[in-house]
Amino acid sequence: MKKNKPKYKQIIEAAVEVIAENGYHASQVSKIAKKAGVADGTIYLYFANKEDILVSLFEEKMGQFIEKITNSINQKQSVSEKLLTLIEMHFRQLAENHHLAIVTQIELRQSNKDLRLKINKVLKPYLATIDLIINEGVEEKIFRNDLNLPLVRQMIFGTLDEIVTNWVMKEQKYDLVKQAPGVHALIINGLSVK
Amino acid sequence: MKKNKPKYKQIIEAAVEVIAENGYHASQVSKIAKKAGVADGTIYLYFANKEDILVSLFEEKMGQFIEKITNSINQKQSVSEKLLTLIEMHFRQLAENHHLAIVTQIELRQSNKDLRLKINKVLKPYLATIDLIINEGVEEKIFRNDLNLPLVRQMIFGTLDEIVTNWVMKEQKYDLVKQAPGVHALIINGLSVK
Amino acid sequence: MKKNKPKYKQIIEAAVEVIAENGYHASQVSKIAKKAGVADGTIYLYFANKEDILVSLFEEKMGQFIEKITNSINQKQSVSEKLLTLIEMHFRQLAENHHLAIVTQIELRQSNKDLRLKINKVLKPYLATIDLIINEGVEEKIFRNDLNLPLVRQMIFGTLDEIVTNWVMKEQKYDLVKQAPGVHALIINGLSVK
Amino acid sequence: MKKNKPKYKQIIEAAVEVIAENGYHASQVSKIAKKAGVADGTIYLYFANKEDILVSLFEEKMGQFIEKITNSINQKQSVSEKLLTLIEMHFRQLAENHHLAIVTQIELRQSNKDLRLKINKVLKPYLATIDLIINEGVEEKIFRNDLNLPLVRQMIFGTLDEIVTNWVMKEQKYDLVKQAPGVHALIINGLSVK
DNA sequence: AATGAATGAGGTTTCATTCAT
DNA sequence: CATGAATGAAACCTCATTCAT
Structure with a gap:
């Protein structure tokens, strides 16, 4: 399995750094290879092409991102706590990894439509997790039952x-995680039964 | 003033069409020139460079977009109606101009960080309009006074x-404008005093 | 018509020289452009791609090659003279242009099957000219009538x-044109009625 | 002697198949290795480089080709029969091995000048065999004595x-061997004393 | 003897921009 | 004002060959 080999991970990490530092369009394969400490050609033993590095990067990082959020949520009892945890974890993980934040919020969006569709696929489990919380809230009659999911x-x-x-x-420049309670309050308010 | 000359507008309209039909990366200056019915070089009599076409396009279209929303809002009395109008107009204007919707939501985001910062500047009056409504709601004690603007x-x-x-x-594939009341309800709920 | 513009011919001539001097595989587009005194990109205003330079080169040169042979033959009366003229002109034209000879006999054959098929198409009029002479010889009962065309x-x-x-x-290293009479004798002998 | 080891022959056979099926330029060393059932690196234990595979292929196959022709000719008495046998055997051997025919007539000619010179060397014994027949014909006064060998x-x-x-x-698409008598007649005619 | 992961040089083509007419 | 021919920089990917195991 290529995904478990050390060079696969090396290249992904190098890609995150290079893209965050140079921007998407100035991130040549050769730059990524150099940062990863491998030859240009080695990249192509692990990835089909340049786009595949980006998709894989997103899959890898988003997979961990979602897994951590899901794990944290599962330790919470109430719907409100679960939502707060989701928001906090979403913010915290990106706040803790500035490079990754730049890449996911800015640079990866400069890709073409095809790549964007692939990225959307990767996001599906995360959106499903959000759906689960909403539905749980509705079932527990904490949220209104006329919500459009x-x-x-x-x-x-x-x-x-x-x-x-x-x-x-x-x-x-400011503390992203500190925004979580305010956002949580807004959303809970918007969804709650009066 | 160049902005009032017919070729300026021709080129902007051509750019919207070309980008919507071909995507951002396949929208060469020569293609825009051809669609606008001018020579490649003529583009550079009206715009400093390719990026300037895109920024101008966004300024032009967003200017009209915001103006229409502001005008409509001014005819409304209540904060709730104003917010509903903003949402409806936001959706309606993009629903009525599919090409523009594709360009603003998808294609223009493939641009680099510099262009994105310029686009953000253009958006400021719109965000200010949103702020006005929120503040009005707070002053009228319809919205909570602990809101983080x-x-x-x-x-x-x-x-x-x-x-x-x-x-x-x-x-x-579905009617975007019909989503407006649901969105309005969610937001009003989230902001209202209990 | 692009084919009559001076740069079109410049590039063709440069390609013949560069390919003859460097060999097919070492003849980069940039080398041809430099020899032709134009920018790399200019090549692509006159030719669709690198292969198109080669096909055009062959069409252009072979067109002249065949035309000169046909003209010369038309001034001859007897079938034997026509055949001798064809052989002499075939040899002479290549003998007079060593670069072209290298390109057509050696370098252009290193191309892929697709290009070879296109080259074969260009050769058709020449082969048709040969056929005409043979048929004339048969009709005049100089050549045997059981020949397989x-x-x-x-x-x-x-x-x-x-x-x-x-x-x-x-x-x-030797005089190619001097070979013509010997070749002519062999062929005439092979085809003649006893 | 490497040439007698089984892997040497395996690799040669694999090369013929791979080149005939994929064409010269799409015949990577790794493809030949895979078809031969050996590792890429193993190729280099038997051949100095890629070109050496091709030269060796040609030597091996041409050696057999010439040997069979020579053997067959030696069983014939007259010059005319010997020539007919050479033509028939030349055609038959290629007609019986379509892969080899494709490789020798089309694909191997896409190689560079150096390889072509080496291939010409391999052909020398065959050309010498042709010379022998011609000279015999001249000595027996069947062929004209003014022939330029x-x-x-x-x-x-x-x-x-x-x-x-x-x-x-x-x-x-047609029977190549059936062409032999016609070709033989043409050549004999061309060379014979009247 | 055999493997196969790793190397890294090298080239075609696009397209934003210019400037002589 | 307008044209459009010409420019030339820049990068992804392939594949023959090597060498540690």
Whole structure:
């Protein structure tokens, strides 16, 4: 399995750094190879082409991202706590890895439509996790039962994504994780039974 | 003033069409020139460079976009109606111009960070309009007075933006404007005093 | 018409020289451009791609080659004179242009099958000219009437081609045109009624 | 002696198949190694480099080719029969091995000048055999005594080569061996005393 | 003797921009 | 004002060959 070989991971890490530092368009394969400490050609033993590095990077990092969030949520009892945990973990993981934040919020969006569709696929489990929380809230009669699920999901994801992007664009000058309770309150308010 | 000359507008319109039809990366200056019915070199009599076409396009279209929304809002009395109008107009204008929707939601985001910063500048008056509504709601004690303004603004804009992007990605198969009341309810709920 | 513009011809001439001097595989587009005194990109205003330079080169040169032979033949009365003229002109034209001889006999054959098929198409009028002479000889009862036309054509072309290739491979150290009468005698003998 | 080891022959056979099936330029060393059932590196225990595979292939196959022709000729008495046998055997051996025919007539000619010179060396014994027959014919006063030996040799080889190449290019749709008597008649006629 | 992972040089083509007309 | 022919920099990927195991 190529994904477990050390060079696979080396190249992914190098790609995150190079893209964060140079921007998407100035991130030549040769630059990534140099940072990873391998020959240019070696890249192509592990990845089909340049786009495949980016998709794999996103799969790898997003996989961990989602796994950590899911694990944390599973330790919480109430729907409200679960949502707070999701928001906190979403913010915390990107706050802890500035390079990754730049890559996911800014640089990877400069890719073409095909790559974007692949990225959307990777995001599906995360969106499903959001759906689970919403549905649980509805079942427990904490949230209103007239909620339009896709709409609520898009609101939650859109809000988190916009907040992180703003934070990155403002060069990460403030504490992103501290925003979590405020965002949590807004969302809980929006969804709750009066 | 160059902006009022017919060729300026011709080129902008051609750019919207070409980018919507071919995608950002396949939209060469020569293609835009051809669609606009001018020579390649003529483009550079009206725009400093390719990026300037895109920024101008966004300024021009976003200017109209914001103006229409502001005009409509000014005819409304209540904060709730103003917010609903903003949401409806945001959705309606993009729903009525599929090409523009594709360009703003998908293609223009493939640009580099510099262009993105310029685009953000153009968006400022729109975000200010959102702020005005929020503040009005707080002053009228319809909205809670502990709201974090930037956070709420990012929630509103992020939600609208994500919903439109989803609609474009799903090839605009459903009625976007019909989503407005549901979104309005969610937001009003989230911001209201209990 | 691009084919009549001076740069078109410049590039063709440069390609012949560069390929003859460096060999097919060492003839980069940039080398041809430099020799032609144009920018690399200019090549692509006149030719679709590198292969197109080669096909055009062959069409251009072979067109002239065949035209000169046809013109010369038309001034001759007897079949025997026509055949001698064809052989002499075939040899003379390549003998007078060593670069072209190297390119057609050696370098252009290193191309892939697709290019070879295109080259074969260009050769068709020449082979048709050979056929005409053979048929005339048969009609005038100078040649036997049991001749297998394709076979005879292949014998004549194969013989001339092999002789020229040998001359090129031996670095053109002897007088190719002087071989013409001997070759002519062999062929006439082979085809004549006893 | 490496040439007698089984892997040497395996690799040669694999090369013929791979080149015939994929064409010269798509025949990577790794593909040949895979078809031969050995590791890439193993190739270099038996051959100095890629070109050496091709030269060795040609030597091996041409050696057998010439040996069979020589053996068959030696069983014939008359010059005319010997020539007919040479033509028939030349055609038959390639007709019986389509892969080899493709490789020798088409694919191997896409190689560079150096390889072509080496291939010419391998052909020398065959050309010498042709010379022998011609000289015998002259001595027996069946052929004219004013023949230019190299010219006649080039005529015979060029004719046979062109006929086989045409047959391969036309995808071997007709019976090549049936062409032999016609070709034989043409050549005998061309060389005979009147 | 055999393996196969790793190497790294090298070239075609695109396209934003210029400037002589 | 307008044209459009010409420019030339820049990068992804392949594949013959090596060498540690």
